[in-house]
Amino acid sequence: MADTGFFKKVHQVAQRIPYGRVTSYGAIASYLGAPKSARMVGWAMNASHNNEDVPAHRVVNRKGLLTGKHHFDGTNLMQQLLESEGVVVVDLQIQDFKTLFWDPTKELNLD
């Protein structure tokens, strides 16, 4: 099933998002070398939804808006998870998004 290289990469990058940090679909897509396939990242997140190791709630759109919150189990589970990590979210909008933003192409360091 969806265990393509693309999905796998997305999962790995998502897993490396630090606690209390967030990133965007485009950032991950760009890191994977497919800046045009940002949507596919979201699709990959859907598949990763099966994998608890992938914190999909830390991935938002470029505006820092929790566009995918509707895809989570509850109605505001995504926001709860983020706030639980210290991320301030107001009306689906992450506050200080620029500060909390974690760019894999710049800040991703390998173990």
Next chain:
DNA sequence: ATTCTGACGTGGG
């Protein structure tokens, strides 16, 4: 094979 959709992004106004 064709058509539509979508957890997006960019550019122009």
Next chain:
DNA sequence: CCCCACGCCAGAA
């Protein structure tokens, strides 16, 4: 900042 139109590509019907 907002709004609008277009591009992109994988999957479902």
